[in-house]
Amino acid sequence: MIIEQLVTSFIAAAAFSVIFNAPKNRLIQCGLVGMLGWFVYTICTVNGIDAVVATVAASILVAVLSQLCAKFYKTPIIIFTVSGIIPLVPGGLAYDAMRNFVVNDYNMAIQLAAKAFLISGAIAIGLVFSEIINQMIRKAKWKKIQ
Amino acid sequence: MHNKEITKVCLLAGKLMLQGGAETYRVEDTMMRIAVAFGIDNSQSHVTPTGIMFSISETEPTNFVRIVERSTDLNKVTLVNSISRNISNGALSLEEAGAALKVIEKQTHAYPIYLQIVAAALASGCFTIMFNGQWIDFIPALIVGGTGFSAMIYFHRVVEIRFFAEFLASLLIGFFSYFFIYMEFGIELDKIIIGSVMPMVPGLLITNAVRDLMAGHLVSGLSKSAEAFLTAFAIGAGVAVVFLIV
Numbered sequence: 001m002i003i004e005q006l007v008t009s010f011i012a013a014a015a016f017s018v019i020f021n022a023p024k025n026r027l028i029q030c031g032l033v034g035m036l037g038w039f040v041y042t043i044c045t046v047n048g049i050d051a052v053v054a055t056v057a058a059s060i061l062v063a064v065l066s067q068l069c070a071k072f073y074k075t076p077i078i079i080f081t082v083s084g085i086i087p088l089v090p091g092g093l094a095y096d097a098m099r100n101f102v103v104n105d106y107n108m109a110i111q112l113a114a115k116a117f118l119i120s121g122a123i124a125i126g127l128v129f130s131e132i133i134n135q136m137i138r139k140a141k142w143k144k145i146q
Numbered sequence: 147m148h149n150k151e152i153t154k155v156c157l158l159a160g161k162l163m164l165q166g167g168a169e170t171y172r173v174e175d176t177m178m179r180i181a182v183a184f185g186i187d188n189s190q191s192h193v194t195p196t197g198i199m200f201s202i203s204e205t206e207p208t209n210f211v212r213i214v215e216r217s218t219d220l221n222k223v224t225l226v227n228s229i230s231r232n233i234s235n236g237a238l239s240l241e242e243a244g245a246a247l248k249v250i251e252k253q254t255h256a257y258p259i260y261l262q263i264v265a266a267a268l269a270s271g272c273f274t275i276m277f278n279g280q281w282i283d284f285i286p287a288l289i290v291g292g293t294g295f296s297a298m299i300y301f302h303r304v305v306e307i308r309f310f311a312e313f314l315a316s317l318l319i320g321f322f323s324y325f326f327i328y329m330e331f332g333i334e335l336d337k338i339i340i341g342s343v344m345p346m347v348p349g350l351l352i353t354n355a356v357r358d359l360m361a362g363h364l365v366s367g368l369s370k371s372a373e374a375f376l377t378a379f380a381i382g383a384g385v386a387v388v389f390l391i392v
Contacts, residue, residue, distance in 0.1 A: 008272035015272070018265035019345060020167070020218040021256045038276070076227045078169060079220045082350060091347030092277060092340040094374075098382025103389060116352070124356040 002042070009038035009087045017083040029069055030083035037062040038087040051115075052122045055088055059126025062088070067134055085123050090116040149202050151240055152184045153209050158247045159226050160191070160198045161211050166222035170358055170366045173198070176230045183233045184240060194365050195373070218350070221256045259299065266345040267292030274341030279334060286323065286332040287341035294319040295345045309380040316343055316384030324392055343381050348374040 013034020014027050022030055037058045044054030066080035093116035100109035156177045163173045173193045177200060181189040190208075192199040195216060201208040229246050232238045238246065255262075270291020271284045279287070297318045301311035323338045332338050351374035359367030 004275060008275040012269045012272035012276065015265035015269035016345075017220070018257055019262050019269070020220050021222070022220040023224050024256065074228075074231070075224050076168070076172065078167075078172070079224060082167075082218070082220065085353060086350070087273075087276060089350060089353055091344055092273075094352060094378045095340065095343050095347050095381055095385070098378045099386050099389070101379075102383050102386035120352040120356050123353045124360055127353075127357060128360055 005042050006035055010035040013083045013086055016086045022079050033065045033080050033084035034087050037084050052118050055119050055122040056126045058088055059123045060130050063127045063130035088123055090119040155244050156180050157200055157211050162222050162226050164213055167218035168223045170363045180230055180233050195369050225250050263292050263296045266295035269345055270341045273344040274337050277340055279337035283332045283338050286326040287338045290319055290322045291342040294342050309376050312380040313384045316381040320385040320388030348377040
């Protein structure tokens with residue numbers, strides 16, 4: 001079950017980077033970043049951890065991996081984060097919420113919309129958090145050199 | 147006259163990056179870095195998803211570029227980024243940078259359309275499995291997702307309004323998924339539909355919007371959320387119409 005999740009999330013992330021026109025020689029890395037992020041998310045949710053917390057953990061990992069890749073290949077970090085968070089983004093939830101709004105089931109719709117909002121906030125927090133950590137490390141190093 | 151050329155190069159670089167889907171702060175940062183590399187220290191820029199304002203200094207005239215068409219084209223972002231890196235290194239002169247940016251502007255998509263459709267179809271099938279669907283729903287989601295994505299590309303060319311194109315495409319997705327269930331070629335209608343709409347849903351826009359809001363780019367964040375909301379609404383409405391009819 002874990003193996004099929006790994007394979008499908010790798011293909012999905014790599015396929016999305018084709019749709020988003022990522023450079024040809026970075027597709028494998030994009031797929032790997034997406035796969036590892038989804039791996040953390042599934043491991044967390046299978047063990048009963050809340051989806052929002054699992055998303056924060058996964059997106060922190062995605063951001064750290066993307067920073068490493070961006071540094072190594074000298075490309076903007078957005079290439080890797082975009083494909084990395086694609087499996088995590090609450091697109092399905094957002095669609096589900098809207099569908100419930102349209103068929104007048106407001107109770108369900110508000111619940112789903114709130115959850116989609118929280119999860120997208122969690123992804124953003126994960127990305128920003130690791131960026132702040134990165135900046136702090138950089139500043140600390142700079143002080144030492146001075 | 148020198149200033150005019152620098153402004154042109156900065157604006158073109160910013161425009162290409164914004165159209166390619168780069169983050170707001172990266173666009174502002176790149177434009178200012180290019181200006182610094184050409185010896186202008188206090189340039190001002192204000193970037194929103196629909197337009198860029200840029201001025202070489204406080205007393206110089208402000209230039210404005212309107213952005214109508216937005217898509218995600220990471221290849222362009224990478225190319226412009228490496229050009230700005232080369233400018234900062236001093237490896238590119240002003241004329242060379244302008245010429246290189248014009249080449250990127252004319253460039254079309256890195257992947258042919260059929261490859262993008264295949265990718266969208268594969269992603270749809272995979273998402274069905276990732277959302278705990280069963281393997282028997284993989285093939286229906288593959289076909290429906292591919293059809294939906296190609297329909298969106300087609301309608302996008304025919305119909306001027308983007309949200310209407312998305313509405314029609316998701317209407318098609320709803321009908322096809324229902325057709326497959328009706329033919330007993332799939333089990334879970336919901337899983338097939340969710341997988342198939344994934345290439346169109348604005349998940350990335352939602353996340354980028356929250357991120358922009360957190361970074362203090364309030365105008366960009368709010369306009370991106372509005373765009374994401376409209377897209378999600380179009381897709382949800384398209385599928386819901388099918389549910390209402392059948």
